[in-house]
Amino acid sequence: xxxxxxxxxxxxxxxxxxxxxxxxxxxxxxxxxxxxxxxxxxxxxxxxxxxxxxxxxxxxxxxxxxxxxxxxxxxxxxxxxxxxxxxxxxxxxxxxxxxxxxxxxxxxxxxxxx
Amino acid sequence: xxxxxxxxxxxxxxxxxxxxxxxxxxxxxxxxxxxxxxxxxxxxxxxxxxxxxxxxxxxxxxxxxxxxxxxxxxxxxxxxxxxxxxxxxxxxxxxxxxxxxxxxxxxx
Numbered sequence: 001x002x003x004x005x006x007x008x009x010x011x012x013x014x015x016x017x018x019x020x021x022x023x024x025x026x027x028x029x030x031x032x033x034x035x036x037x038x039x040x041x042x043x044x045x046x047x048x049x050x051x052x053x054x055x056x057x058x059x060x061x062x063x064x065x066x067x068x069x070x071x072x073x074x075x076x077x078x079x080x081x082x083x084x085x086x087x088x089x090x091x092x093x094x095x096x097x098x099x100x101x102x103x104x105x106x107x108x109x110x111x112x113x114x
Numbered sequence: 115x116x117x118x119x120x121x122x123x124x125x126x127x128x129x130x131x132x133x134x135x136x137x138x139x140x141x142x143x144x145x146x147x148x149x150x151x152x153x154x155x156x157x158x159x160x161x162x163x164x165x166x167x168x169x170x171x172x173x174x175x176x177x178x179x180x181x182x183x184x185x186x187x188x189x190x191x192x193x194x195x196x197x198x199x200x201x202x203x204x205x206x207x208x209x210x211x212x213x214x215x216x217x218x219x220x221x222x
Contacts, residue, residue, distance in 0.1 A: 004157075031208055035212075042212060042213070042214055042215075043152075043158070043201075043212035044212075045209060045210065045211065048208070048209065056209065091157050091158075093157070093158075095208060097208075100146065100148075100163050101205070101207070101208035101210075102160045102163070103150075103158075103160065103208075103210065104160075105156075105157030105158050105159065106157055107156065107157055108156075108157050
């Protein structure tokens, strides 16, 4: 298995532009998580899905952020409009119950908003 | 979300054992203790988890206090590749709340 795949790996955009981050979870995993990591706030859970349904989006910072999971093999995290304070590394992770909820993380997308 | 307390940083000499402590005095009966680590420029990766009993796997050992209010991750022989931030996490489900972790430096 290729593991969790995220694209793009790096994104540089200007303030006010729309940004879309993509994630392909590990095949067979039924949970998908989006995290954000910054130096100031560390690693924060933004939202997670179970069987493509959003379960908890309480970590989504504001309405500019939205996430979708149209099918079991694809999810997007969209920021519209983007702001400089959104600059961070965004990780996607997936998991499946195997006696524990071991999460497998992708390599992350480093977003820079200028 | 249950809180954990870890030292900000630790150092170890290469090929020596490392004991990474974690305090979690507010742990509930259903909370599992998870350890993840994050190597530079990578996403976190699973290390080990446990509930009440000590656990061993190919990467590390987890020693859990009898009252479960603290735990220790043990790396038996530190290598340079073990230099990372180690996170101790409590969770009774599949939501993980990462704290600041312990940054481990391995000295050659």
